[in-house]
């Protein structure tokens with residue numbers, strides 16, 4: 001049930017509730033205070049009805065997926081956190097329809113097992129399909145935008161669909177990131193007939209590499225910062241970047257972080273991997289305050305040295321001034 005300070009949710013069938021849910025249990029970082037209320041459902045009608053009601057009442061709410069790309073404040077979230085857990089995957093010829101709550105890795109495994117080519121290099125990216133669309137998840141030169149044909153979403157008032165162009169996908173960007181009331185419900189992808197054993201080999205090799213770099217129990221969010229387009233760099237910084245580190249027109253932010261001595265550094269119980277300067281993780285019991293101090297420290301060091309403002313790939317929840325306060329620089 002909703003807390004007494006706020007109007008009670010109407011009686012919507014198919015929702016499960018948890019009051020005071022510790023968000024550290026819902027994030028891969030294992031960091032974050034409680035949410036006033038956590039709602040989970042696998043039913044589209046119940047999910048959209050709850051969202052519509054929260055919106056109409058102007059009550060703070062946020063949708064999360066698997067929490068693999070989230071930094072949640074130590075104070076938690078004063079409002080309702082929603083998780084959509086529908087996870088059906090359906091095939092029609094070369095097309096796959098998948099609910100937003102499915103895990104991306106399950107989707108990848110399903111497609112390669114059915115000899116369908118297109119997302120095999122995304123194997124090992126944790127998180128939900130909804131989260132993957134939101135941030136246009138990608139790896140090894142490919143991203144989910146390439147195969148996406150249509151996204152069914154709730155715009156706060158009604159369910160609508162948008163084609164790939166309408167998704168306005170860019171590097172780690174989509175229209176859903178810019179319209180936070182637009183919540184992904186289902187996607188339709190088009191894949192190609194592929195060589196099954198070859199696809200499975202690629203997916204398994206990538207998974208093995210990733211599991212070494214990001215052990216499944218590592219409390220992290222993958223890369224904290226986005227990579228940078230060479231074309232966007234100030235001239236003085238561009239001349240310093242060795243040609244060999246540039247990939248697909250981008251410089252890994254890890255390169256800049258390495259130059260400022262980020263590797264193997266500490267902030268409380270937050271540590272940066274000695275082998276990867278953009279991999280920040282919780283060694284156990286770390287706080288969001290420690291994590292944010294580390295992020296701020298790194299941004300400041302790179303800015304002072306190169307005149308570049310690194311941009312976070314991770315999304316913030318529950319910071320003073322609103323869920324997006326930190327990323328908006330407030």
Ligand SMILES: Cc1cc2nc3c(=O)[nH]c(=O)nc-3n(C[C@H](O)[C@H](O)[C@H](O)COP(=O)(O)OP(=O)(O)OC[C@H]3O[C@@H](n4cnc5c(N)ncnc54)[C@H](O)[C@@H]3O)c2cc1C
Pocket residue numbers: 028062063064065066067068069070084100125126127128129130131132133134135136137138139176182183184185214220221222223315
């Ligand atoms: C070890 C590790 C490695 C990673 N490697 C990669 C990588 O190689 N490439 C890559 O792109 N990412 C990578 N990531 C980041 C992360 O896996 C992706 O961003 C993932 O797509 C996030 O999905 P999620 O369900 O966990 O989203 P969450 O972390 O729960 O949420 C992230 C954002 O998505 C929004 N969101 C979630 N569901 C929906 C929905 N249904 N509709 C609208 N918005 C929604 C949330 O509001 C939030 O703002 C990595 C993370 C980890 C921990």
